[in-house]
Amino acid sequence: MRLARPLPPALQVASFTVDQALDLGVTIGRLRGDDLVAPSRSLRRRSTTQPDPLADARSLLALHGDAVVSHQTAALWWQLPLPLRLAGDRRVHLSLSATDGATPHIRRRGVVAHRTRLPPEDVRRVGRWTVSTPERTFLDLAPLLAEDELVILGDAIVCAHPGGRPSTRRTLSTPERLVERCADAHVRGVRAARAALALVRVGSDSAPETQLRLDLVRAGLPEPALNVVLVAPGGRRPVFPDLAFRRHRVSVQYDGAHHADPHQHRLDIERADLTAAAGWVEVRISADDLRVQVRHRSGPASRAVVKIEAALRAQAARLG
Numbered sequence: 001m002r003l004a005r006p007l008p009p010a011l012q013v014a015s016f017t018v019d020q021a022l023d024l025g026v027t028i029g030r031l032r033g034d035d036l037v038a039p040s041r042s043l044r045r046r047s048t049t050q051p052d053p054l055a056d057a058r059s060l061l062a063l064h065g066d067a068v069v070s071h072q073t074a075a076l077w078w079q080l081p082l083p084l085r086l087a088g089d090r091r092v093h094l095s096l097s098a099t100d101g102a103t104p105h106i107r108r109r110g111v112v113a114h115r116t117r118l119p120p121e122d123v124r125r126v127g128r129w130t131v132s133t134p135e136r137t138f139l140d141l142a143p144l145l146a147e148d149e150l151v152i153l154g155d156a157i158v159c160a161h162p163g164g165r166p167s168t169r170r171t172l173s174t175p176e177r178l179v180e181r182c183a184d185a186h187v188r189g190v191r192a193a194r195a196a197l198a199l200v201r202v203g204s205d206s207a208p209e210t211q212l213r214l215d216l217v218r219a220g221l222p223e224p225a226l227n228v229v230l231v232a233p234g235g236r237r238p239v240f241p242d243l244a245f246r247r248h249r250v251s252v253q254y255d256g257a258h259h260a261d262p263h264q265h266r267l268d269i270e271r272a273d274l275t276a277a278a279g280w281v282e283v284r285i286s287a288d289d290l291r292v293q294v295r296h297r298s299g300p301a302s303r304a305v306v307k308i309e310a311a312l313r314a315q316a317a318r319l320g
Helices: 018-023 053-063 071-077 134-144 147-158 175-183 190-197 207-218 262-277 287-291 303-319
Strands: 043-046 092-097 111-116 123-126 129-132 243-245 250-254 281-285
Touching: 018 043, 018 053, 043 053, 053 071, 053 092, 053 129, 071 092, 071 129, 071 134, 129 134, 134 147, 134 175, 134 190, 147 175, 147 190, 147 207, 175 190, 207 243, 207 250, 207 287, 207 303, 250 262, 250 303, 262 281, 281 303, 287 303
Parallel strands: 092 111, 250 281
Antiparallel strands: 123 129, 243 250
């Protein structure tokens, strides 16, 4: 069996255009090799490479210079959380300005083209990328998401922390900018977007943390605070609760999969000790606590809600 000639190093990527390959001296015959597949017209990628909407989008922008990466694909580019049904969509979503009559509609396999009004302030250009802004992406996805999913998306967009955190977080926008963008919009889903923005808060690091906050409020518990910093006596390292109830001195920590790491486990033990030294109680919540539903006075609720409510009651009795 004759081995295929290696591609130039510049094409050792997830996706590339036929024109790019031809410019580098690759022949038409080589582009028809069994080791390559065509995710869409005039695109190629190696057959052993997993489909990557962002890689395909980058190549498609080279073919359609007037297009803007949008919707689910823009959320992937901004590294925003999406529910599995949307995150698993391997198609590339591109938006074209509806005000430009000369711009042809994109019709190709693996691409969802959206015709819409695209004012300049809704478009961000970063290097070779042209992508919808976080604010516009939030608005575009509003018709596709349930309220909690939309709040999770909004929380991720506005997430920010004060100084001194162990890790930094890039802030994509602010609640004020999101509200302003949705205020005068006249598109499908704008009412859902406005309703969700009333529940968006700054300081949530993950989708489970946002979901837990929403579940607690829905069950009739006080809304927890975010971006609270606990400092134990003696000047030891501070503790950063995921959710905090200042009045009751209850710190809630959501432990994701990475907390099974032995080093992280040791840090978690130290964190609990520091929380207690600061005069607070720590409640650790797992993914199972969020998923498992139990009986509650408000109706079915997650086991996490019941655990936190029990801690709040105990602290209220202890603190008087």
